[in-house]
Amino acid sequence: MHSALKTLLALVLAATPLAVHAEPWTYTDGAGETVTLDAVPQRIIATEDAAAALIPLGIRPVGIIASSQPQDSRALQGLDLTGIEMVGVAYNEVDIEKAAILQPDLVIAEYWPGDREWGGGPAVTGPDGQLRALAPVTGPAQLDSVVGLIEEYEALATSFGADLSTPEIAAAKANFERARDAFSAAAKAKPNMxxxxxxxxxxxxxxxxxxxxxxxxDLKRWGLGFLKTGLNPDSGYWETISWERSDTYQPDIILIDNRKPTNRASAEAKPTWTAMKAAAAGAIGEWPAYWLRNYTAYAGELDKLTAVVSAADENLTTAQ
Amino acid sequence: MTNVAPTFDARHGAPLLLGLLGLVALVLAIAFLSITVGARPVTLDTVWAALTAYNPDSTDHRIIWELRLPRTVIGLLVGAALGLAGAVLQGATRNPLADPSILGIHAGAALFVVLGVAILGISQLSIYVWLAFAGAGAAMLIVYAVASLGRDGATPIKLALAGAAMTAALQSVISAILLTSPRTLDEVRFWQVGSLAGRNMDIVIQVAPFLAVGIILALASARLLDGLSMGEDVARALGQRIGLSRAIAGLAAVILAGASTAAAGPIAFVGLTMPHVARAITGPNYRWILPYSMLLAPILLLGADILGRILAPPGEVQVGIVTAFLGAPFFIALVRRRKLASL
Structure with missing residues (x-):
């Protein structure tokens, strides 16, 4: 409902390019709040996730707040950050003096409806966050699709005056669509997976x-089957299993969270890792957990996943 | 001061020796349970087969050898070390609440690990061991140095105060790092609660020499602790060198607490409570308190670990959480039941 409204609003704004400079800028964010500025914001401070979405769309923030140094940020990897000030390199922390010097018009973060929190940390972007003293905080909500989120950012970027019809942006999107279709074809070819x-x-x-x-x-929507677990998503999204019981679930492929580069090695060092048939068979892929924000990164991850799905045996384990 | 001169009392010697043998049997029984009971049901036959005819292709065999055996050995060693460290520290500082956490040893170890993760990006448990060890030693040295300032030297009260202040200071630094670095928090969260899971024999091999030295040193310091327990003046009058006695006992405690913290994370309550149980059984003689503490503590620690494995299948509850839940009410009951033996 909100996202439809936002898209509509952004489209209306985008459809009136001549008026944009003279008219006030308005955006209804993921938390349902409306932000209005006298003019289209030029100086934006973005969280690392928002920056990872906006930079490829041609909107360059003046500052980024991240939860790590930029080289350790999965979301920011591969992006050109020249000339962009890092005003935060730790979760829930911002160098407020650096941020103030940047004179931001707007702060873009993401709203997590489950936690009712803004990305970047409560002390930075929360209701009493430090950045709110400099500029309004706004941004899309984290829902159940990365593609949906990227589309929210496209609407937002358009409202900032971005031209999404450039060849680079079109090529990135086309490449993503190719990767998505390839993944979908590979996944659908293995309905028992x-x-x-x-x-x-x-x-x-x-x-x-x-x-x-x-x-x-997204992967599920494109045809990848997930093993049914005993988890009730209403009470939490993670279930911990003793390494003694690592064979509790027997999937055909395992996707390892790749936010930490050493995860696969540490999994393989566990004596009972191969009690999962998929681990023994090497049917292991990467799960780009929570950090994808643009088509280029998404396409890269999808291509790796497609290779794993294509190589895996869909009947390695019988469906439980 | 109700203590008499700490001579070997033949009247109590025989029952206490029997009790000690009983505890050895209990330790063996709990070790047996620790190998046979876990999150995954494995039959006794399979356990026996795993121990006698190991087959690396069998998941059950791997679980026995590579998960439960190291875990049991670490539980026994860490338990013994925590019990001894607690008893030695209580004796040396004559403070019934002394344990590795009150003298800043746990906090020092934790700070070094957190710094290693936050600054150096370390993520292997095998390196935590050395960081924790260095941190424990550094914290103890600083606490001792601070407590030694002034005319009276390192008195029990000054040691405890310096330790408590050190712990508070280090904890705030640790919190500051963890709150601002989610990556570090992710890394050490598990280690910080205290756990016997996820450790392999490499860790045992790394810390075993330290633990062996610490255990020998601690057991050998019984006579010194008995002297100290009579008060400094009496001990001095009996010809004991107070500073040296404290230094030896302190060194034993640092080695034991540092190595055990390195191996299993900072586990609270075991080192605090078990010496009191030992004292309740044996009376004030450290030649009995020390071995009793050394055997009682692993029984509590491994017992808590076994409980944690079967409480929430298919997951596990970390031993640090279980000991805190078991240890706190137990300790309250102990304090309420009888006045803590004056030290």
Whole structure:
């Protein structure tokens, strides 16, 4: 409902390019609040996730707040950050003086409806967050599709005056659509295939419910089957399983959370990792957990997944 | 001061020796349980087969050898170390609430691990061991140095105060790092609660030499602790060198607490409570309190770990959480039942 409204609003704004400069800028964000500015914002501070979405669409923020150094940020990898000030390199922290010097018109973050929180951390972007003293905080909501989120950003970028018809943007989107179709074809060719998304912890194997992750929901929509687990998504999106019971679930392929580069190695070091038939068979892919925000990154991850799905045996385990 | 001179009392010696043998049997029984009971049901036959004719292709066999056996050995070693460290610290500082956390040892170990993760990006448990060890030693040295300032030297009260202040200071630094670095929090969250799971034999091999030295040193310090327990003046009058005695006992405690924290994370309550149980059984003689603590603590620790494995299948509850839940009410009951033996 909101997203439709927002898209409509953005389209209306986008459809009146001549008036944009003179007219006030209005946006209804993921939390349902409307932000109005006297003019289209020029100086934007964005969270790393928002920046990862906006930069490829031609909107360059003046500052970025991230939860790590930019080289450690999965979302920002591969993006040209020259000339953009890092005003935060730790979760829930911002260098407010640096941010003030940038004189931002607007702060773009993401709203997580489940936690009712803004990305970047409560002390930075929350209701009493430090950045709110400099500029309004707004942005789309995290829902159940990364593609949907990217489209929200496209509407937002358009409202900032971005031209989405450039060859680069069109090529990135076309490449994504090719990757998506290839993935979908590979997944649909194996209707019996079941996947399981995990984080290999030292205290146990963490199993994710696809409902808690926008990219897993995308994959599901495009035809990848997920193994049914005992998890009730209403009460949490993770289930911890003792390493002694790592064979509790037997998927045909395992997707390992790739936010931490050493995850696969640490999974393979567990004595009972191969108690999962898919692990023994090497049917292991990467789960780009929570950090995808643009078509180029998405296409890269999808191509890797397509290769894993194509190589895997859909009847490795019988459906439970 | 109700203590008499700490001589070997033949009247109590025989029953106490029997009790000690009983505890050894209990430790063996709990070790047996720890190998046979876990999140995954494995039959006794299979356990026996795994121990006698190991087949690396069998998941059950791998679980016995690579998960439960290291876990049991670590539980026994860490338990013994925590019990001894607690008893030695309580004796050396004459403070009934002394344990590795009150002297800043846990906090020092934790800070070094957190710094290693946050600044150096370390993520292997095998390196945590050395960081924790260095941190424990550094914290103890600083606490001892601070407590030694002034005319009276490192008195029990000053040691406890310096330790508590150190713990508070280090904890706030740790919190500051963890709150601002989710990556570090993710890394150490598991280690910080205290757990016996996810450790392999490499960790055992790394910390075993330290634990062995610490255990020998601690057991050998019984006579010194008995002397200290009579008060500094009496101990001095009996010809004991107070500073040296404390230094030896402190060194034993640092080695034990540092190595056990390195292996299993900071586990609270075991080191605090078990020496009191030991003291309730044996009376004030450290030649009995120390071995009793050394055997009682692993029984609690492994027992709590076994409980944690079967409480929430198919997951597990970390041993640090279980010991806190078991240890706190137990300790309250102990304090309420009788006045804590004056130290």
């Amino acid at each position: 079941t996947a399981l998304a995990v984080w290999p912890g030292d205290d146990g194997l963490w199993v994710a419910a696809p409902e808690g992750s926008a990219e897993l929901m």
